[in-house]
Amino acid sequence: MRFFITAVSTFLTASSFAQTDLRKAISDATAKVESSVVAWRRDFHQHPELGNRETRTAAIVAKHLKDLGMEVKTGVAHTGVVGLLRGGKPGPVVALRADMDGLPVTERVPLSFASKVRTQYNGAEVGVMHACGHDTHVAILMGVAEVLTSLRKELKGSVKFIFQPAEEGVPKGEEGGAEMMVKEGTLENPQVDAIFGLHINSQTEVGKITYRPGGTMASVNDMRIVVKGRQAHGAAPWSSIDPIVVSAQIVSNLQTVVSRTVDVTENPAVVTVGSIHGGVRSNIIPEDVEMRGTIRTLSDSDEKLVIERVRQIATKTAEAAGATAIVEIPYESHYPVTYNDPVLTAKMLPTLQRVAGSENVLLKPPQTGAEDFSFFQQKVPGLFIFLGGMSKGKDPNTVPSHHTPDFFIDESGLPLGVVALSNLVVDYMDMKK
Secondary structure (H helix, E strand, O other): OHHHHHHHHHHHHHHHHHHHHHHHHHHHHHHHHHHHHHHHHHHHHHOOOOOOOOHHHHHHHHHHHHHOOOEEEEEEOOOEEEEEEEOOEEEEEEEEEEEOOOEOOOOOOOOOOOOOOEEEEOOEEEEOEOOOOHHHHHHHHHHHHHHHHHOHHHOEEEEEEEEEOOOOOOOOOOOOHHHHHHHOOOOOOOOOOEEEEEEEEEEEEOOOEEEOOEEEEOEEEEEEEEEEOEOEEOOOHHHOEOHHHHHHHHHHHHHHHHHHOOOOOOOOEEEEEEEEEOOOOOOEEOOEEEEEEEEEEOOHHHHHHHHHHHHHHHHHHHHHOOOEEEEEOOOOOEEOOEEEOHHHHHHHHHHHHHHHOHHHEEEOOOEOOOOOOHHHHOOOOEEEEEEEEEOOOOOOOOOOOOOOOOOOOOHHHHHHHHHHHHHHHHHHHHHOO
Protein backbone atom coordinates (compact mmCIF):
# COMPACT_ATOMS: atom_id res chain seq x y z
CA MET A 1 0.00 0.00 0.00
CA ARG A 2 2.82 2.39 0.90
CA PHE A 3 4.46 1.69 -2.48
CA PHE A 4 1.14 2.37 -4.25
CA ILE A 5 0.62 5.70 -2.46
CA THR A 6 4.21 6.73 -3.18
CA ALA A 7 3.81 5.85 -6.87
CA VAL A 8 0.57 7.81 -7.18
CA SER A 9 2.10 10.77 -5.37
CA THR A 10 5.12 10.69 -7.69
CA PHE A 11 2.84 10.55 -10.76
CA LEU A 12 0.71 13.46 -9.58
CA THR A 13 3.80 15.52 -8.77
CA ALA A 14 5.29 14.82 -12.21
CA SER A 15 1.98 15.70 -13.86
CA SER A 16 1.78 18.94 -11.89
CA PHE A 17 5.34 19.85 -12.87
CA ALA A 18 4.55 19.08 -16.51
CA GLN A 19 1.54 21.38 -16.42
CA THR A 20 3.54 24.11 -14.71
CA ASP A 21 6.29 23.79 -17.31
CA LEU A 22 3.73 24.02 -20.14
CA ARG A 23 2.24 27.21 -18.68
CA LYS A 24 5.71 28.75 -18.36
CA ALA A 25 6.48 27.72 -21.93
CA ILE A 26 3.34 29.54 -23.10
CA SER A 27 4.39 32.67 -21.23
CA ASP A 28 7.93 32.51 -22.66
CA ALA A 29 6.71 31.87 -26.21
CA THR A 30 4.22 34.75 -25.96
CA ALA A 31 7.01 37.14 -24.96
CA LYS A 32 8.95 36.08 -28.06
CA VAL A 33 6.02 36.59 -30.43
CA GLU A 34 4.69 39.84 -28.88
CA SER A 35 6.50 42.17 -31.29
CA SER A 36 5.21 40.15 -34.26
CA VAL A 37 1.64 40.37 -32.96
CA VAL A 38 1.89 44.15 -32.78
CA ALA A 39 3.44 44.33 -36.26
CA TRP A 40 0.72 42.11 -37.74
CA ARG A 41 -1.96 44.16 -36.07
CA ARG A 42 -0.58 47.43 -37.46
CA ASP A 43 -0.33 45.98 -40.94
CA PHE A 44 -3.93 44.71 -40.90
CA HIS A 45 -5.10 48.02 -39.43
CA GLN A 46 -3.48 49.95 -42.25
CA HIS A 47 -4.98 47.62 -44.89
CA PRO A 48 -8.55 46.81 -43.78
CA GLU A 49 -10.96 44.90 -46.02
CA LEU A 50 -14.76 44.63 -45.91
CA GLY A 51 -16.70 41.40 -45.41
CA ASN A 52 -16.20 38.68 -48.05
CA ARG A 53 -13.38 40.82 -49.52
CA GLU A 54 -10.57 39.95 -47.05
CA THR A 55 -8.25 38.52 -49.73
CA ARG A 56 -5.03 40.23 -48.61
CA THR A 57 -5.64 39.44 -44.94
CA ALA A 58 -6.47 35.81 -45.73
CA ALA A 59 -3.33 35.37 -47.84
CA ILE A 60 -1.10 36.61 -45.01
CA VAL A 61 -2.84 34.35 -42.49
CA ALA A 62 -2.68 31.29 -44.76
CA LYS A 63 1.04 31.75 -45.42
CA HIS A 64 1.74 32.08 -41.70
CA LEU A 65 -0.15 28.88 -40.86
CA LYS A 66 1.51 26.96 -43.70
CA ASP A 67 4.94 28.18 -42.62
CA LEU A 68 4.14 26.76 -39.17
CA GLY A 69 3.50 23.37 -40.78
CA MET A 70 -0.26 23.22 -40.36
CA GLU A 71 -2.84 21.65 -42.63
CA VAL A 72 -4.50 24.71 -44.17
CA LYS A 73 -7.76 25.25 -46.05
CA THR A 74 -8.42 28.52 -47.86
CA GLY A 75 -11.45 29.94 -49.61
CA VAL A 76 -13.76 28.77 -46.83
CA ALA A 77 -16.98 30.84 -46.91
CA HIS A 78 -15.35 32.94 -49.66
CA THR A 79 -12.18 34.18 -47.95
CA GLY A 80 -11.96 32.23 -44.69
CA VAL A 81 -8.86 30.31 -43.61
CA VAL A 82 -8.81 27.21 -41.38
CA GLY A 83 -5.60 25.73 -40.02
CA LEU A 84 -5.32 22.39 -38.21
CA LEU A 85 -2.54 21.79 -35.70
CA ARG A 86 -2.32 18.12 -34.70
CA GLY A 87 -0.80 17.75 -31.26
CA GLY A 88 1.73 15.11 -30.31
CA LYS A 89 -0.70 13.25 -28.03
CA PRO A 90 -4.30 12.05 -28.51
CA GLY A 91 -7.12 14.20 -27.19
CA PRO A 92 -9.99 16.52 -28.05
CA VAL A 93 -10.22 19.03 -30.89
CA VAL A 94 -10.35 22.64 -29.70
CA ALA A 95 -11.28 25.47 -32.06
CA LEU A 96 -10.20 29.10 -31.80
CA ARG A 97 -11.80 31.82 -33.92
CA ALA A 98 -10.82 35.32 -35.07
CA ASP A 99 -12.88 37.54 -37.39
CA MET A 100 -11.05 39.43 -40.14
CA ASP A 101 -13.32 42.11 -41.66
CA GLY A 102 -13.29 45.89 -41.28
CA LEU A 103 -16.13 48.41 -41.44
CA PRO A 104 -17.22 51.18 -43.86
CA VAL A 105 -15.91 53.89 -41.52
CA THR A 106 -13.39 56.64 -42.32
CA GLU A 107 -10.63 56.70 -39.69
CA ARG A 108 -9.83 59.88 -37.73
CA VAL A 109 -7.24 58.48 -35.30
CA PRO A 110 -3.81 60.15 -35.80
CA LEU A 111 -1.79 56.94 -36.07
CA SER A 112 1.23 56.36 -38.30
CA PHE A 113 -0.54 53.20 -39.47
CA ALA A 114 -4.03 54.70 -39.82
CA SER A 115 -6.15 53.41 -42.68
CA LYS A 116 -6.39 55.47 -45.86
CA VAL A 117 -8.31 52.77 -47.72
CA ARG A 118 -11.41 53.69 -49.69
CA THR A 119 -13.71 51.34 -51.58
CA GLN A 120 -17.25 50.84 -52.86
CA TYR A 121 -19.95 49.69 -50.45
CA ASN A 122 -23.65 49.45 -51.36
CA GLY A 123 -23.06 51.68 -54.37
CA ALA A 124 -21.23 54.45 -52.52
CA GLU A 125 -17.55 55.27 -52.00
CA VAL A 126 -16.60 54.81 -48.37
CA GLY A 127 -13.58 54.78 -46.12
CA VAL A 128 -12.62 51.43 -44.58
CA MET A 129 -11.39 51.02 -41.01
CA HIS A 130 -10.85 48.33 -38.41
CA ALA A 131 -13.24 50.20 -36.13
CA CYS A 132 -14.14 47.13 -34.06
CA GLY A 133 -10.74 45.59 -33.40
CA HIS A 134 -10.85 42.61 -35.73
CA ASP A 135 -7.27 43.43 -36.73
CA THR A 136 -6.22 42.68 -33.16
CA HIS A 137 -8.20 39.42 -33.15
CA VAL A 138 -6.38 38.17 -36.25
CA ALA A 139 -2.96 39.19 -34.92
CA ILE A 140 -3.62 37.59 -31.52
CA LEU A 141 -4.72 34.29 -33.08
CA MET A 142 -1.68 34.27 -35.38
CA GLY A 143 0.39 34.66 -32.22
CA VAL A 144 -1.46 31.81 -30.51
CA ALA A 145 -0.82 29.63 -33.58
CA GLU A 146 2.91 30.27 -33.27
CA VAL A 147 2.92 29.67 -29.50
CA LEU A 148 1.00 26.38 -29.66
CA THR A 149 2.96 25.13 -32.66
CA SER A 150 6.13 25.49 -30.60
CA LEU A 151 4.47 23.18 -28.02
CA ARG A 152 3.02 20.74 -30.56
CA LYS A 153 4.64 17.64 -29.01
CA GLU A 154 3.09 18.40 -25.62
CA LEU A 155 -0.46 19.13 -26.85
CA LYS A 156 -3.00 16.50 -25.79
CA GLY A 157 -5.23 16.94 -28.80
CA SER A 158 -5.60 19.11 -31.90
CA VAL A 159 -6.33 22.79 -32.45
CA LYS A 160 -8.42 24.27 -35.27
CA PHE A 161 -7.61 27.90 -36.05
CA ILE A 162 -10.61 29.57 -37.68
CA PHE A 163 -10.03 32.91 -39.39
CA GLN A 164 -13.52 34.05 -40.32
CA PRO A 165 -14.68 36.61 -42.87
CA ALA A 166 -17.73 38.87 -42.72
CA GLU A 167 -18.61 38.96 -39.03
CA GLU A 168 -20.02 42.45 -39.57
CA GLY A 169 -22.37 41.10 -42.24
CA VAL A 170 -22.41 41.08 -46.03
CA PRO A 171 -24.28 43.04 -48.69
CA LYS A 172 -27.82 41.87 -49.40
CA GLY A 173 -27.83 38.87 -51.69
CA GLU A 174 -24.55 37.41 -50.39
CA GLU A 175 -23.87 34.68 -47.85
CA GLY A 176 -20.94 34.75 -45.50
CA GLY A 177 -19.59 34.76 -41.97
CA ALA A 178 -19.76 32.09 -39.31
CA GLU A 179 -23.08 30.74 -40.55
CA MET A 180 -21.57 29.93 -43.95
CA MET A 181 -18.43 28.45 -42.38
CA VAL A 182 -20.61 26.11 -40.31
CA LYS A 183 -22.57 25.11 -43.43
CA GLU A 184 -19.30 24.29 -45.20
CA GLY A 185 -18.21 21.95 -42.40
CA THR A 186 -15.60 24.01 -40.57
CA LEU A 187 -16.47 22.33 -37.25
CA GLU A 188 -16.15 18.84 -38.79
CA ASN A 189 -13.35 16.57 -40.08
CA PRO A 190 -12.15 16.44 -37.36
CA GLN A 191 -15.18 17.20 -35.20
CA VAL A 192 -14.64 20.12 -32.81
CA ASP A 193 -15.34 19.45 -29.12
CA ALA A 194 -15.28 23.06 -27.87
CA ILE A 195 -14.63 26.52 -29.28
CA PHE A 196 -13.16 29.67 -27.73
CA GLY A 197 -13.16 33.24 -29.00
CA LEU A 198 -12.44 36.72 -27.74
CA HIS A 199 -13.31 40.31 -28.58
CA ILE A 200 -11.16 43.33 -27.78
CA ASN A 201 -13.03 46.07 -25.94
CA SER A 202 -12.06 49.74 -26.18
CA GLN A 203 -13.94 50.58 -22.97
CA THR A 204 -12.38 47.90 -20.74
CA GLU A 205 -8.97 48.57 -19.20
CA VAL A 206 -5.96 46.63 -20.51
CA GLY A 207 -5.11 43.66 -18.33
CA LYS A 208 -8.75 42.86 -17.62
CA ILE A 209 -11.01 40.13 -18.99
CA THR A 210 -14.79 40.15 -18.76
CA TYR A 211 -17.13 37.22 -19.26
CA ARG A 212 -20.69 36.05 -18.72
CA PRO A 213 -22.19 32.54 -18.64
CA GLY A 214 -25.37 31.95 -20.64
CA GLY A 215 -26.70 34.71 -22.89
CA THR A 216 -23.86 37.22 -23.13
CA MET A 217 -24.64 39.02 -26.41
CA ALA A 218 -28.04 39.48 -28.00
CA SER A 219 -29.58 37.83 -30.98
CA VAL A 220 -30.15 40.34 -33.77
CA ASN A 221 -32.93 40.44 -36.35
CA ASP A 222 -33.16 43.38 -38.70
CA MET A 223 -36.67 44.29 -39.81
CA ARG A 224 -38.34 46.04 -42.71
CA ILE A 225 -41.92 47.29 -42.46
CA VAL A 226 -43.67 48.74 -45.51
CA VAL A 227 -46.92 50.56 -44.78
CA LYS A 228 -49.18 50.87 -47.82
CA GLY A 229 -51.96 53.46 -47.83
CA ARG A 230 -53.67 55.58 -50.48
CA GLN A 231 -51.99 58.60 -52.09
CA ALA A 232 -53.73 61.98 -52.15
CA HIS A 233 -53.16 65.74 -52.37
CA GLY A 234 -51.81 67.13 -49.12
CA ALA A 235 -54.67 69.66 -49.11
CA ALA A 236 -57.25 66.86 -49.07
CA PRO A 237 -56.06 64.34 -46.48
CA TRP A 238 -59.58 62.91 -46.14
CA SER A 239 -59.05 61.39 -49.61
CA SER A 240 -56.02 59.44 -48.43
CA ILE A 241 -55.12 56.59 -46.19
CA ASP A 242 -52.05 58.33 -44.81
CA PRO A 243 -49.13 55.88 -44.41
CA ILE A 244 -47.05 58.53 -42.63
CA VAL A 245 -49.57 58.87 -39.80
CA VAL A 246 -49.95 55.08 -39.64
CA SER A 247 -46.16 54.65 -39.51
CA ALA A 248 -45.96 57.15 -36.64
CA GLN A 249 -48.59 55.15 -34.76
CA ILE A 250 -46.69 51.91 -35.39
CA VAL A 251 -43.42 53.40 -34.09
CA SER A 252 -45.22 54.63 -30.96
CA ASN A 253 -47.01 51.32 -30.38
CA LEU A 254 -43.79 49.33 -30.81
CA GLN A 255 -42.46 50.97 -27.65
CA THR A 256 -44.85 48.76 -25.67
CA VAL A 257 -43.08 45.59 -26.79
CA VAL A 258 -40.21 46.13 -24.37
CA SER A 259 -42.07 48.13 -21.74
CA ARG A 260 -45.15 45.89 -21.52
CA THR A 261 -44.38 42.51 -23.12
CA VAL A 262 -40.84 41.43 -22.18
CA ASP A 263 -40.03 40.46 -18.59
CA VAL A 264 -37.12 42.87 -18.13
CA THR A 265 -36.23 41.30 -14.79
CA GLU A 266 -35.07 38.24 -16.75
CA ASN A 267 -33.45 39.69 -19.88
CA PRO A 268 -33.21 43.06 -21.60
CA ALA A 269 -34.57 43.55 -25.11
CA VAL A 270 -34.46 46.27 -27.76
CA VAL A 271 -36.83 47.25 -30.56
CA THR A 272 -35.42 50.18 -32.55
CA VAL A 273 -36.73 51.83 -35.70
CA GLY A 274 -33.64 53.33 -37.28
CA SER A 275 -34.94 54.79 -40.54
CA ILE A 276 -38.21 55.98 -42.08
CA HIS A 277 -38.58 56.91 -45.73
CA GLY A 278 -41.72 58.11 -47.47
CA GLY A 279 -42.90 60.90 -49.70
CA VAL A 280 -41.23 63.33 -52.11
CA ARG A 281 -43.10 66.64 -51.67
CA SER A 282 -44.62 68.68 -48.89
CA ASN A 283 -48.08 68.68 -50.49
CA ILE A 284 -48.35 65.02 -51.51
CA ILE A 285 -49.43 62.29 -49.11
CA PRO A 286 -47.49 59.27 -50.39
CA GLU A 287 -48.76 55.82 -51.14
CA ASP A 288 -46.30 54.00 -48.92
CA VAL A 289 -43.65 54.40 -46.22
CA GLU A 290 -40.69 52.11 -45.51
CA MET A 291 -39.27 51.63 -42.01
CA ARG A 292 -36.18 49.67 -41.04
CA GLY A 293 -34.97 48.72 -37.60
CA THR A 294 -33.39 46.14 -35.35
CA ILE A 295 -34.58 43.68 -32.69
CA ARG A 296 -32.24 42.47 -29.93
CA THR A 297 -33.03 39.75 -27.36
CA LEU A 298 -31.03 37.57 -24.96
CA SER A 299 -32.97 34.30 -25.19
CA ASP A 300 -34.61 32.20 -27.89
CA SER A 301 -38.01 32.48 -26.20
CA ASP A 302 -37.80 36.28 -26.01
CA GLU A 303 -36.73 36.40 -29.66
CA LYS A 304 -39.85 34.53 -30.77
CA LEU A 305 -42.08 36.61 -28.48
CA VAL A 306 -40.75 39.98 -29.63
CA ILE A 307 -40.89 39.12 -33.32
CA GLU A 308 -44.48 37.93 -32.95
CA ARG A 309 -45.51 41.12 -31.14
CA VAL A 310 -43.78 43.40 -33.68
CA ARG A 311 -45.63 41.65 -36.52
CA GLN A 312 -48.92 41.83 -34.68
CA ILE A 313 -48.61 45.49 -33.70
CA ALA A 314 -47.53 46.63 -37.16
CA THR A 315 -50.17 44.73 -39.11
CA LYS A 316 -53.07 45.42 -36.73
CA THR A 317 -52.25 49.12 -36.32
CA ALA A 318 -52.20 49.48 -40.10
CA GLU A 319 -55.39 47.48 -40.46
CA ALA A 320 -57.20 49.68 -37.94
CA ALA A 321 -56.46 52.69 -40.16
CA GLY A 322 -57.46 50.97 -43.38
CA ALA A 323 -53.84 50.50 -44.50
CA THR A 324 -51.71 47.39 -44.79
CA ALA A 325 -48.27 46.61 -43.35
CA ILE A 326 -45.81 44.15 -44.85
CA VAL A 327 -43.38 42.97 -42.16
CA GLU A 328 -40.11 41.20 -43.01
CA ILE A 329 -38.14 39.80 -40.03
CA PRO A 330 -35.30 39.13 -40.55
CA TYR A 331 -34.88 41.29 -43.63
CA GLU A 332 -31.15 40.97 -44.33
CA SER A 333 -29.46 39.57 -41.22
CA HIS A 334 -30.03 37.32 -38.24
CA TYR A 335 -27.54 36.26 -35.56
CA PRO A 336 -28.59 33.96 -32.69
CA VAL A 337 -27.84 34.70 -29.04
CA THR A 338 -24.14 34.45 -28.20
CA TYR A 339 -24.56 31.80 -25.53
CA ASN A 340 -21.64 30.81 -23.32
CA ASP A 341 -22.11 27.22 -22.22
CA PRO A 342 -22.46 27.51 -18.41
CA VAL A 343 -20.61 24.25 -17.66
CA LEU A 344 -17.72 25.11 -19.97
CA THR A 345 -17.56 28.66 -18.60
CA ALA A 346 -17.37 27.40 -15.01
CA LYS A 347 -14.60 24.94 -15.90
CA MET A 348 -12.49 27.52 -17.71
CA LEU A 349 -12.96 30.42 -15.28
CA PRO A 350 -9.99 29.33 -13.09
CA THR A 351 -7.79 29.48 -16.20
CA LEU A 352 -8.79 33.08 -16.90
CA GLN A 353 -8.31 34.02 -13.26
CA ARG A 354 -4.86 32.45 -13.21
CA VAL A 355 -3.54 34.18 -16.33
CA ALA A 356 -5.03 37.63 -15.62
CA GLY A 357 -5.34 37.59 -11.82
CA SER A 358 -8.66 36.99 -10.07
CA GLU A 359 -9.18 40.69 -9.47
CA ASN A 360 -8.94 41.34 -13.22
CA VAL A 361 -11.54 38.80 -14.35
CA LEU A 362 -14.94 40.43 -14.07
CA LEU A 363 -18.51 39.23 -14.58
CA LYS A 364 -20.12 41.49 -17.18
CA PRO A 365 -23.77 42.40 -17.71
CA PRO A 366 -25.49 41.09 -20.85
CA GLN A 367 -24.79 43.13 -23.96
CA THR A 368 -27.31 44.04 -26.65
CA GLY A 369 -24.64 44.03 -29.35
CA ALA A 370 -24.48 40.85 -31.43
CA GLU A 371 -21.80 38.42 -32.61
CA ASP A 372 -22.02 35.67 -35.23
CA PHE A 373 -19.70 33.53 -33.09
CA SER A 374 -23.12 32.38 -31.92
CA PHE A 375 -23.48 30.14 -35.00
CA PHE A 376 -20.48 28.09 -33.82
CA GLN A 377 -21.94 27.92 -30.30
CA GLN A 378 -25.16 26.45 -31.68
CA LYS A 379 -23.16 23.40 -32.78
CA VAL A 380 -20.56 22.91 -30.03
CA PRO A 381 -20.04 24.25 -26.50
CA GLY A 382 -18.38 27.66 -26.68
CA LEU A 383 -16.94 30.43 -24.53
CA PHE A 384 -16.63 34.01 -25.80
CA ILE A 385 -14.71 36.47 -23.62
CA PHE A 386 -13.84 40.17 -23.77
CA LEU A 387 -10.29 41.50 -23.59
CA GLY A 388 -9.40 44.94 -22.28
CA GLY A 389 -8.05 47.39 -24.84
CA MET A 390 -8.45 50.75 -23.07
CA SER A 391 -5.36 52.53 -21.74
CA LYS A 392 -5.05 52.55 -17.96
CA GLY A 393 -6.51 55.61 -16.26
CA LYS A 394 -8.97 56.43 -19.05
CA ASP A 395 -12.69 56.90 -18.45
CA PRO A 396 -14.74 54.20 -20.24
CA ASN A 397 -17.62 56.65 -20.51
CA THR A 398 -15.63 59.13 -22.57
CA VAL A 399 -13.28 57.03 -24.73
CA PRO A 400 -14.50 56.38 -28.31
CA SER A 401 -16.72 53.35 -28.65
CA HIS A 402 -16.65 50.63 -31.29
CA HIS A 403 -17.79 51.36 -34.87
CA THR A 404 -16.72 54.99 -34.67
CA PRO A 405 -14.02 56.95 -36.58
CA ASP A 406 -12.06 57.61 -33.34
CA PHE A 407 -12.01 53.98 -32.12
CA PHE A 408 -8.64 53.25 -30.48
CA ILE A 409 -6.97 50.18 -28.98
CA ASP A 410 -4.00 50.14 -26.58
CA GLU A 411 -1.73 47.42 -27.96
CA SER A 412 -0.28 46.61 -24.54
CA GLY A 413 -3.38 44.50 -23.96
CA LEU A 414 -2.67 42.09 -26.82
CA PRO A 415 -0.24 39.67 -25.07
CA LEU A 416 -2.89 38.79 -22.50
CA GLY A 417 -5.12 37.69 -25.36
CA VAL A 418 -2.40 35.34 -26.64
CA VAL A 419 -1.74 33.93 -23.17
CA ALA A 420 -5.45 33.52 -22.37
CA LEU A 421 -6.39 31.64 -25.54
CA SER A 422 -3.28 29.45 -25.37
CA ASN A 423 -3.97 28.48 -21.76
CA LEU A 424 -7.66 27.84 -22.44
CA VAL A 425 -6.60 25.30 -25.06
CA VAL A 426 -4.05 23.40 -22.97
CA ASP A 427 -6.19 23.44 -19.80
CA TYR A 428 -9.26 22.20 -21.67
CA MET A 429 -7.20 19.39 -23.19
CA ASP A 430 -5.83 18.50 -19.77
CA MET A 431 -9.37 18.26 -18.35
CA LYS A 432 -10.45 15.93 -21.15
CA LYS A 433 -7.54 13.48 -20.96
